[in-house]
Amino acid sequence: LLQLYGPLNFLGFVYREIKNSLADMEKMFGLMGRNAEVKDREAAQNAALTDAQVQFNQVDFSYDSNRPILHGVSFSIPAGKTVAVVGSSGAGKSTLSRLLYRFYDVNAGAITINGVDVRDMVQSSLRAQIGIVPQDTVLFNDTIYYNIAYGKPDATRDEVIEAAKSAHIYDFIMQLPDGFDTTVGERGLKLSGGEKQRVAIARTVLKNPPILIFDEATSALDSHTEKAIQAELKAISANRTTLVVAHRLSTISDADEILVMREGQIVERGTHRNLLASNGVYAQMWALQLHEEGEQD
Ligand code: ATP
Numbered sequence: 373l374l375q376l377y378g379p380l381n382f383l384g385f386v387y388r389e390i391k392n393s394l395a396d397m398e399k400m401f402g403l404m405g406r407n408a409e410v411k412d413r414e415a416a417q418n419a420a421l422t423d424a425q426v427q428f429n430q431v432d433f434s435y436d437s438n439r440p441i442l443h444g445v446s447f448s449i450p451a452g453k454t455v456a457v458v459g460s461s462g463a464g465k466s467t468l469s470r471l472l473y474r475f476y477d478v479n480a481g482a483i484t485i486n487g488v489d490v491r492d493m494v495q496s497s498l499r500a501q502i503g504i505v506p507q508d509t510v511l512f513n514d515t516i517y518y519n520i521a522y523g524k525p526d527a528t529r530d531e532v533i534e535a536a537k538s539a540h541i542y543d544f545i546m547q548l549p550d551g552f553d554t555t556v557g558e559r560g561l562k563l564s565g566g567e568k569q570r571v572a573i574a575r576t577v578l579k580n581p582p583i584l585i586f587d588e589a590t591s592a593l594d595s596h597t598e599k600a601i602q603a604e605l606k607a608i609s610a611n612r613t614t615l616v617v618a619h620r621l622s623t624i625s626d627a628d629e630i631l632v633m634r635e636g637q638i639v640e641r642g643t644h645r646n647l648l649a650s651n652g653v654y655a656q657m658w659a660l661q662l663h664e665e666g667e668q669d
């Protein structure tokens with residue numbers, strides 16, 4: 373029996389490792405709960421995108437058939453521009469990014485990139501075109517090198533170093549006991565929220581996608597880190613088609629268009645300046661946020 377114990381124990385270990393890494397993947401993509409499987413259509417094409425124009429056309433969506441989440445959502449992000457989505461918690465903001473990445477299929481309407489329905493694209497090629505900096509980056513229990521290189525598995529060491537530098541995490545890595553070979557994640561060195569976001573930015577820089585989704589962290593980073601990360605994101609979103617899910621209005625005032633969502637619908641849209649001038653929901657949110665920030669100071 374003792375002889376059997378070793379291999380069985382090892383198998384248990386392997387099983388746990390596999391299960392944990394699947395859980396990591398799910399967490400990383402914000403795929404908690406049930407995931408409706410999406411499949412490639414028979415005539416699916418490879419997405420070969422350089423300038424990507426993203427369009428949501430009368431999109432309806434629900435996770436559960438008895439609870440509609442999005443109703444008739446239409447907007448477009450011209451190639452290289454930035455659209456930011458704001459609105460109360462649960463309004464459906466992050467759902468937009470999950471649909472664009474095609475974790476789920478829409479119930480009605482369509483999402484197109486350069487006029488091609490995302491359901492007509494080979495999934496792997498669609499996802500290769502999109503970089504996500506999620507709310508809370510989950511790191512793999514592996515080296516920091518692996519965690520960055522994940523953005524481009526065939527990257528050279530120089531490319532990984534360059535990506536780390538442009539995400540301003542290189543100096544931090546060089547101070548770690550084993551540099552790029554330091555193990556991070558739940559079973560290794562724990563990184564702060566800002567450091568994790570920088571890893572996600574480095575991954576994205578390495579992937580170099582034409583489309584970027586940035587799901588802003590709900591929990592505020594300290595204001596110095598927040599500003600630095602905003603500046604890095606601004607740099608990487610230049611000339612990329614970008615969708616920002618924002619929790620703080622101050623970070624998106626220069627977006628090309630801001631969509632205000634409430635209960636799954638877009639209730640206002642425009643630039644920061646237009647929205648303030650029209651004195652509606654956005655202007656109220658802005659006033660409230662200024663007031664709250666004033667109280668914190
Ligand atoms: P927040 O600002 O809090 O991040 P949000 O506007 O991004 O909110 P979503 O994450 O898009 O909101 O969620 C919209 C609604 O869909 C919420 O009511 C949420 O409970 C529900 N929802 C989200 N994910 C799932 C899921 N996997 N299964 C079922 N319902 C879900």
